[in-house]
Amino acid sequence: MVLKIGLVGCGAIGAEIARAIDSGEISGELVAVFDHNVERAEELASSLEVRPILSELEDLVERSDIVVEAASQKAVPEVAKAALERGRDLMIMSVGALLDRSLLRMVEDLAEENGSRVYLPSGAISGLDGLKSAGAGRIDLVTLTTTKNPKGFLGAPYIEEMKIDLDAIKEPQVIFEGTAEEAVVAFPANVNVAATLSLTARGARVMVKIVADPDAEVNIHQITAEGDFGRIITRVENVPSPRNPKTSYLAALSAIATLRSIAEPVKIGT
Ligand SMILES: NC(=O)C1=CN([C@@H]2O[C@H](COP(=O)(O)OP(=O)(O)OC[C@H]3O[C@@H](n4cnc5c(N)ncnc54)[C@H](O)[C@@H]3O)[C@@H](O)[C@H]2O)C=CC1
Numbered sequence: 001m002v003l004k005i006g007l008v009g010c011g012a013i014g015a016e017i018a019r020a021i022d023s024g025e026i027s028g029e030l031v032a033v034f035d036h037n038v039e040r041a042e043e044l045a046s047s048l049e050v051r052p053i054l055s056e057l058e059d060l061v062e063r064s065d066i067v068v069e070a071a072s073q074k075a076v077p078e079v080a081k082a083a084l085e086r087g088r089d090l091m092i093m094s095v096g097a098l099l100d101r102s103l104l105r106m107v108e109d110l111a112e113e114n115g116s117r118v119y120l121p122s123g124a125i126s127g128l129d130g131l132k133s134a135g136a137g138r139i140d141l142v143t144l145t146t147t148k149n150p151k152g153f154l155g156a157p158y159i160e161e162m163k164i165d166l167d168a169i170k171e172p173q174v175i176f177e178g179t180a181e182e183a184v185v186a187f188p189a190n191v192n193v194a195a196t197l198s199l200t201a202r203g204a205r206v207m208v209k210i211v212a213d214p215d216a217e218v219n220i221h222q223i224t225a226e227g228d229f230g231r232i233i234t235r236v237e238n239v240p241s242p243r244n245p246k247t248s249y250l251a252a253l254s255a256i257a258t259l260r261s262i263a264e265p266v267k268i269g270t
Pocket residue numbers: 008009010011012013014034035036037040070071072073074075093094095121122123124125188189190192193196243244246247248251
């Protein structure tokens with residue numbers, strides 16, 4: 001059976017996913033795309049060998065086996081409800097949205113009631129396999145330190161609210177410290193990975209530090225987790241997506257790897 005994929009969001013991640021389906025790297029069919037920026041959807045669709053239709057959300061869901069959200073945290077409630085109520089599988093990239101407890105419960109309940117699966121890729125970080133194993137025991141604390149070039153934080157609600165002048169940052173500067181729940185609201189397009197860590201760590205405290213470094217050419221996520229298993233330390237130096245400096249290329253690759261693994265009979269890793 002050919003997996004029918006519907007894509008919501010035609011930006012940096014969505015475009016990489018679409019190209020991977022088009023080239024046969026992901027075995028499936030991109031049946032429909034939706035973006036509230038219609039020009040973006042049109043531009044992506046017309047760049048592909050096998051052109052998907054441009055559709056509205058409801059129609060996209062109807063045509064798909066799996067709906068891929070690669071849009072924004074704000075899009076998640078509507079996309080999740082539409083997909084899960086119709087028993088479709090769902091992959092979510094804007095994982096930060098799920099730190100809203102009531103949304104997480106709705107997603108879990110609808111998935112269970114309708115026999116759907118929800119996939120949350122590792123995104124731009126490494127080490128979730130070990131953290132998942134550790135979560136079977138006790139995890140005491142997880143810390144995430146994210147470093148990006150200041151231009152990667154442009155437009156973040158926290159930057160605007162605190163009136164932080166990103167151009168004035170001339171050396172590495174900690175611009176935010178807080179919990180994962182606070183971080184995903186303050187920087188919705190920068191630290192979805194904090195939510196992925198939090199959900200993997202099964203309720204353990206996840207503390208986030210965000211550093212703006214004007215010399216940074218890579219997006220760094222350094223993670224330390226401690227518990228009765230010992231300590232895990234991971235650090236990824238991510239190449240930013242050329243289309244969107246907020247987003248690391250690895251995040252798109254993790255979405256592609258997740259879609260590929262759905263079709264594979266042998267599952268590797270925790
Ligand atoms: N889980 C992870 O590790 C990572 C998650 N992300 C998140 O994944 C999402 C996609 O990332 P990118 O492709 O880099 O973003 P992007 O900004 O390059 O593209 C997003 C696209 O979605 C569209 N869009 C936004 N809200 C929409 C809505 N409500 N309905 C329809 N279309 C909508 C935009 O017009 C845009 O074309 C973002 O929320 C981003 O923060 C990004 C990097 C890593």
